[in-house]
Amino acid sequence: MIHIDYRDPRPIYEQVKDSLRRLVVSGALPPGEKLPSVRELATALTINPNTIQRAYRELEAEDYIVSVPGKGSFAAERREENAERKRELLRTLRETCRELRWLGLSDEEIAAAIEKESEGT
């Protein structure tokens, strides 16, 4: 589920963050579900625990997960604040649609793509 691409110029902790955020947001990790421990994930990905730790720390700061010392890390409850992130997402949403239109997609086709937002990645 979590894939690291060493040719990706983005730092590893960012790639880990993105993967985990997607798992939470997609519902693959429902609220309250336990995430792999820092050490587990580190050995599974053969990445240093500090790097995983940083990903977890920042995901907690962004309210996607909750970490409880001595217990583990868990998918967070859904929250509706986070105006910053919303603005960012709406911006990419608009840009993506603009380019799709430029590539010839009609608004109906775009809407359809959003509806059947069910399958994989």
Add this chain to the structure above:
Amino acid sequence: MIHIDYRDPRPIYEQVKDSLRRLVVSGALPPGEKLPSVRELATALTINPNTIQRAYRELEAEDYIVSVPGKGSFAAERREENAERKRELLRTLRETCRELRWLGLSDEEIAAAIEKESEGT
């Protein structure tokens, strides 16, 4: 119009590509419009001309611009092929919507954001 962020981990030529593609796709550079020359843009951004060259080359391969030897580079006509790029865009579209829904936005709010796809960047 073209903004380089040296703290962005992505390579410079990728940032230049994104900026230029956005200009084309948004209509800021309508089809046929002349782009600045590689050398012009390089000096304007104080970036190595090779970096700009690479951005132009790849944008041409992706059909966003057309380069005419001895004349310059121009915004391309709108193309409806590029299935690869379409799939990529639809994928980010779906992921963006999924996270926006997770953050509490209704489908109506998302649709509205797409409609008034007018303001800033």
Add this chain to the structure above:
Amino acid sequence: MIHIDYRDPRPIYEQVKDSLRRLVVSGALPPGEKLPSVRELATALTINPNTIQRAYRELEAEDYIVSVPGKGSFAAERREENAERKRELLRTLRETCRELRWLGLSDEEIAAAIEKESEGT
């Protein structure tokens, strides 16, 4: 009313002290009001009684509560000594105001915030 945060790096007895002091200072525990016994509070918070004991002992040394052997602990009368604590509070007061000003608040806004010193915690 007393909230323990196990992720707070401060020792538990400090957190208990702060909570109790706030109750006294806010008037929630008016002078003479009986506090829960050490054992009661310890079981209620599932904390070691020694930890609670230490909080009570130090709060008595600082004149916020009074403990009467065999009878219990009570919110103290208002005291105007405690020059040490006053200096400490005035110091944090000045620093807090300084940062609020830096963040753009005018003296009027700050004064207003102090006036309507009524709502939550």
Add this chain to the structure above:
Amino acid sequence: MIHIDYRDPRPIYEQVKDSLRRLVVSGALPPGEKLPSVRELATALTINPNTIQRAYRELEAEDYIVSVPGKGSFAAERREENAERKRELLRTLRETCRELRWLGLSDEEIAAAIEKESEGT
């Protein structure tokens, strides 16, 4: 100017953050002023560079400093957003005033303390 107390239960990077934030907010480090480099401060305080780095990273995320790779870190321009931090500061402000009143200070004395908010720490 930056003092680390190893008996303080708070992590070192937090203490470093607080010290630096105070320097910025107090005007001791005016906007644009260069901060000591990560390595300089690390050796000066005999603290590991990673620990200092973390403090700098988080201060940048909170918009108190700006770090430019290859150039250094600098005190940020004053910004007036940061509603989160404002709320937190106003909360401590109210609590501090409440306890000062309980200790017998009049509103006039408190206001006076805020006015002559000039001297040191």
Add this chain to the structure above:
DNA sequence: GTGGTCTAGACCACC
């Protein structure tokens, strides 16, 4: 076992 902090030391890209 868990998350969290810290150290020591390395490497990178950029200036």
Add this chain to the structure above:
DNA sequence: GTGGTCTAGACCACT
């Protein structure tokens, strides 16, 4: 020189 990332390995408090 600078900030930034990553590894390796240690220690702590808490469950």
